[in-house]
Amino acid sequence: MSARVTMADVAEAAGVSRALVSLAYRDAFGVNGDTRRRILDVGDELGYVHNRIAASLASSGATSIGVYLQDLHNDFFADVHDGIRDAVETEARDLVLAVGALGGERDAGSLRALQGARVGVIIGAGILMPDAEVQAFSSRTPIVSIAREVPGVDSVSSDNLAGGRLATSHLIELGHRRIAMLANPPSDGYLGRRAGYEEQMASAGLASRTVEVSYSRADAATAAIALLDGDDAPSAFFAHNDQTALGVLEVLLARGITPGREVSVIGYDNSSVSGAPGTSLSSVDLHGAQLGAAAGRAALRRLADPAAPPELEVTSPELVLRMTTGPAPV
Amino acid sequence: MSARVTMADVAEAAGVSRALVSLAYRDAFGVNGDTRRRILDVGDELGYVHNRIAASLASSGATSIGVYLQDLHNDFFADVHDGIRDAVETEARDLVLAVGALGGERDAGSLRALQGARVGVIIGAGILMPDAEVQAFSSRTPIVSIAREVPGVDSVSSDNLAGGRLATSHLIELGHRRIAMLANPPSDGYLGRRAGYEEQMASAGLASRTVEVSYSRADAATAAIALLDGDDAPSAFFAHNDQTALGVLEVLLARGITPGREVSVIGYDNSSVSGAPGTSLSSVDLHGAQLGAAAGRAALRRLADPAAPPELEVTSPELVLRMTTGPAPV
DNA sequence: TTGTATGCGTTATCAA
DNA sequence: TTGATAACGCATACAA
Numbered sequence: 001m002s003a004r005v006t007m008a009d010v011a012e013a014a015g016v017s018r019a020l021v022s023l024a025y026r027d028a029f030g031v032n033g034d035t036r037r038r039i040l041d042v043g044d045e046l047g048y049v050h051n052r053i054a055a056s057l058a059s060s061g062a063t064s065i066g067v068y069l070q071d072l073h074n075d076f077f078a079d080v081h082d083g084i085r086d087a088v089e090t091e092a093r094d095l096v097l098a099v100g101a102l103g104g105e106r107d108a109g110s111l112r113a114l115q116g117a118r119v120g121v122i123i124g125a126g127i128l129m130p131d132a133e134v135q136a137f138s139s140r141t142p143i144v145s146i147a148r149e150v151p152g153v154d155s156v157s158s159d160n161l162a163g164g165r166l167a168t169s170h171l172i173e174l175g176h177r178r179i180a181m182l183a184n185p186p187s188d189g190y191l192g193r194r195a196g197y198e199e200q201m202a203s204a205g206l207a208s209r210t211v212e213v214s215y216s217r218a219d220a221a222t223a224a225i226a227l228l229d230g231d232d233a234p235s236a237f238f239a240h241n242d243q244t245a246l247g248v249l250e251v252l253l254a255r256g257i258t259p260g261r262e263v264s265v266i267g268y269d270n271s272s273v274s275g276a277p278g279t280s281l282s283s284v285d286l287h288g289a290q291l292g293a294a295a296g297r298a299a300l301r302r303l304a305d306p307a308a309p310p311e312l313e314v315t316s317p318e319l320v321l322r323m324t325t326g327p328a329p330v
Numbered sequence: 331m332s333a334r335v336t337m338a339d340v341a342e343a344a345g346v347s348r349a350l351v352s353l354a355y356r357d358a359f360g361v362n363g364d365t366r367r368r369i370l371d372v373g374d375e376l377g378y379v380h381n382r383i384a385a386s387l388a389s390s391g392a393t394s395i396g397v398y399l400q401d402l403h404n405d406f407f408a409d410v411h412d413g414i415r416d417a418v419e420t421e422a423r424d425l426v427l428a429v430g431a432l433g434g435e436r437d438a439g440s441l442r443a444l445q446g447a448r449v450g451v452i453i454g455a456g457i458l459m460p461d462a463e464v465q466a467f468s469s470r471t472p473i474v475s476i477a478r479e480v481p482g483v484d485s486v487s488s489d490n491l492a493g494g495r496l497a498t499s500h501l502i503e504l505g506h507r508r509i510a511m512l513a514n515p516p517s518d519g520y521l522g523r524r525a526g527y528e529e530q531m532a533s534a535g536l537a538s539r540t541v542e543v544s545y546s547r548a549d550a551a552t553a554a555i556a557l558l559d560g561d562d563a564p565s566a567f568f569a570h571n572d573q574t575a576l577g578v579l580e581v582l583l584a585r586g587i588t589p590g591r592e593v594s595v596i597g598y599d600n601s602s603v604s605g606a607p608g609t610s611l612s613s614v615d616l617h618g619a620q621l622g623a624a625a626g627r628a629a630l631r632r633l634a635d636p637a638a639p640p641e642l643e644v645t646s647p648e649l650v651l652r653m654t655t656g657p658a659p660v
Numbered sequence: 661t662t663g664t665a666t667g668c669g670t671t672a673t674c675a676a
Numbered sequence: 677t678t679g680a681t682a683a684c685g686c687a688t689a690c691a692a
Contacts, residue, residue, distance in 0.1 A: 006685060017662045022687065031661085047470060052446040053386050054685035057668050072411055073602065078402035081429065094443070097427040099411065113424070116382040140377060250607040259608075272403065277580040278589075278608035336669060347678050352671065361677085384669035387684050 005048040014042040025050045027092075052094060056118055064094035065299050066114035066141075070126025071102050075272040076288045080125045080146060083292020084299075091300060102215075104128030115141050121299045125292075128188075142306065144298045146291050148189055149312060154302055156295045156313045163284045163317035164196020164238075167266045170319060171236045172204050175328035176264060180209040180227050180234040182220055182244050193240055193268060209234065213244060220247025228255075235263055235328050242267035242274055245281055249324065259324040270320050280323035290315055335378040344372040355380045382424060386448055394424035395629050396444035396471075400456025401432050405602040406618045410455045410476060413622020414629075421630060432545075434458030445471050451629045455622075458518075472636065474628045476621050478519055479642060484632055486625045486643045493614045493647035494526020494568075497596045500649060501566045502534050505658035506594060510539040510557050510564040512550055512574050523570055523598060539564065543574060550577025558585075565593055565658050572597035572604055575611055579654065589654040600650050610653035620645055 007025075011018045016039060023031045024039040031039075056064065067084055069077040085095065096117045098110035107129045114122050125146040127134060134143060134150045144154040171179050179201065183194045194210060201208045213223045220239065224247060227234055239245035245267030252259050259265050260282075267274060270285035294313050301308065337355075341348045346369060353361045354369040361369075386394065397414055399407040411427075418425065426447045428440035437459045444452050455476040457464060464473060464480045474484040501509050509531065513524045524540060531538045541557065543549045550569065554577060557564055569575035575597030582589050589595050590612075597604060600615035624643050631638065 004685090008685085017664095018686090019663075019688090020661065023661095026687090035661090049442060049445045051448060051685055052443075053383055053448045054668095055687070057383050057387050057670085058685075058687040060668075060687085072402055072408035073405060075403060081402055085429075097429070099415075099427070112379060113382075115379045118381060118383045246607055253607050273603050273606045273609075276603045276606050276609040277576055277583050278610070279603075279606040280608070334669090338669085349671090349679075350677065353677095356671090365677090381669055384684090385671070387686085388669075388671035390672080390684080 005046045006051075007048075009046060010039065010043045010048050013046060014039050062118045062120035063303065064096055064117070064119045065296075065303070066096045066098065066117065066119035066122035068098050068100060068107075068110055068114065068122060068124040068127060070100045070104075070128070072099055074126075076269055076286065077125055079288025080292035080295070083289035083294075084123055084296040085292075086289070087293040087296030088300065093300075100126065100128075108133075111137060111141075121302050123292075123295045123299050125295075142302050144295045144302065146295050147286065152310055154298050154311050156291055156298060156315070158286045158291060158317050159314050160190050160192025160317075161196045161199075162192075163268065163286075164193040165200050166196075166317065166319045167193075167238050167268070167284055168197045168200035170321075170325070171238065171264060171266065172200065172206070174236075174264065174325065176236040177206055177328070178209075178232055178234040179206065179236045179238060180211065181238045182213050182223055182240060182248070183210050184240040184244075185212060185214065190240065197238055213240075215241070215243060217243055217247040217250065220244040221251050224248040224251040236325075237263070237265045239265065239267050242269045242271045242281060242283055245283070245324075246273065246279070249279065249281065260326040262329055264326055264328075265324040266319075274320070274322065282322045282325040283320050285318045285320050287315060287318065335373075335376045336381075337378075339376060340369065340373045340378050343376060344369050392448045392450035393633065394426055394447070394449045395626075395633070396426045396428065396447065396449035396452035398428050398430060398437075398440055398444065398452060398454040398457060400430045400434075400458070402429055404456075406599055406616065407455055409618025410622035410625070413619035413624075414453055414626040415622075416619070417623040417626030418630065423630075430456065430458075438463075441467060441471075451632050453622075453625045453629050455625075472632050474625045474632065476625050477616065482640055484628050484641050486621055486628055486645070488616045488621060488647050489644050490520050490522025490647075491526045491529075492522075493598065493616075494523040495530050496526075496647065496649045497523075497568050497598070497614055498527045498530035500651075500655070501568065501594060501596065502530065502536070504566075504594065504655065506566040507536055507658070508539075508562055508564040509536065509566045509568060510541065511568045512543050512553055512570060512578070513540050514570040514574075515542060515544065520570065527568055543570075543577075545571070545573060547573055547577040547580065550574040551581050552577075554578040554581040566655075567593070567595045569595065569597045572599045572601045572611060572613055575613070575654075576603065576609070579609065579611065590656040592659055594656055594658075595654040596649075604650070604652065612652045612655040613650050615648045615650050617645060617648065 007021045011021045024036045096119050098114050100106040100110045121142045123144045131150050138153045147157050149155040149157050181197045198208045211223050213219045237248050245265050248265050267281050267283040270283040274281040274283045337351045341351045354366045426449050428444050430436040430440045451472045453474045461480050468483045477487050479485045479487050511527045528538045541553050543553045567578050578595050597611050597613040600613040604611040604613045
């Protein structure tokens, strides 16, 4: 608990100027590699820690990167985080994290907190505010939106249409003809998944059967029961996300139906639960780490040129096949 | 992109002094509720955001709370985060997050980053540094350790001995006699789980069979295969965590053995995968949110009194039974 | 490389 | 409540 060590102390102990110490800690130009090492060593010995607070206040342009993640319980956001960190760490930028909430009730507060931390740009994954609010916010602190396209705002998203096509056409190729889709509420976006499904069904001459469900597993289970008990029960389900697919699996297992044999199921997100033994859910992978990395690079570009026109980058999803998909029963 | 709005601007627009604006934004005493609201409204209109960077630099004592989470892919840490946030948000403290890595290779860097952000205390979940380093670090910036007891450092941990007893005695009550434990490397702590297992086995007159494995699923699978193929194959497995238990399940399913019928399995952590249909793993729940909340409160106490003696708080784990546990086959 | 001066936007302290 | 002023620890620009 000695008095706080400052740059001045390090400078004195190392026998150099304050300014040089400052440069050394930012590994800027104009400081010889040897002296740099020596300065850092002296700093370590004294227990000095570069004060990013003071540094940030003093430097005019904000250089740190804010990261907003909707929900830590969802593995997708963990992937996104990893991707961002990978893409950004070569630049030695500070990442400032803020976590939201599933319902979006923390969006505004968390984004404000990042703004209060004076980040230069915010990478947002799972922001639920309306487009208009995102745009308004972005005009003060630029946002890079992940997995959601916001007009006028840098966006990095996965091709949902392609994902919907991938899943559906695979089920069709397996011989399924009665394929139901459990879709999310249209107001939340991700419409491409549904569009891809309906397009593929139509072009195969099959009738679409789309049921809208919420994000809860229980809700999905209810919908699955209704479909299975109805006329012309489907032999395959395409779910808008893994959570929904788990609801379907729950129903199948409870009825003694083996997923992948009698009935096939494909989810979306390829979250960590998908790979669990026993569950082994086929799913569409968004490649969250890839999205995060792309967003990280976009953030660096935005920091470098605040006036550049907004960018839109679209990455391709991938179908990951496990045990819940199999040939249609005869 | 207007010029940055500062407190001075707000003060002028609201027709009050700078000092009053400062007080209003910290909702401190000495500012009438009405004027406070008015000041905040004016601030909003001007698009002012309280600059936490400048505030933090100017205020003498650090009041923000650092949170170190080892790995976002593990649901346990998400629970911990939620618990901390709940416990702390009434105090309106800033949470500063840092994320580590599974192998511990980011421990030092992440903790330093928090120190550089001048937090007043750090809540650490999943720190892997040796005790001595944690203690040394904690003497500069106090640490509250979660799920790991570090002598001389505030710690909030779950009672691993009780957890090991719970799991083992339950298997014994189910009639199992050949119960194997897949334990973690002793150097990582959590020794109580193993001790609880061995104690319960001994007091039931049964022979312990402990095999040490790493944290990888594949490693656990290998160990399970060796045990199942050996003499006197176990009818039940107690795994030191869920990941390890999944490795066992993988082997059982591959061999057509139904978990919970022929062979029982209990994991530890009750992570999100445990509840997936098809997996349905019985597990010991650490109650991460509860641990987080306790740590949050401990952090607030530490902030209030840096000189108080270190505290140790121990919470009780709970056995969550699902499909992978059942009576011993006859 | 070195000093040195100036400023970043607050908080904190005091006297009024 | 108000001003006014001194920190806070650093970045930055400049002259040497």
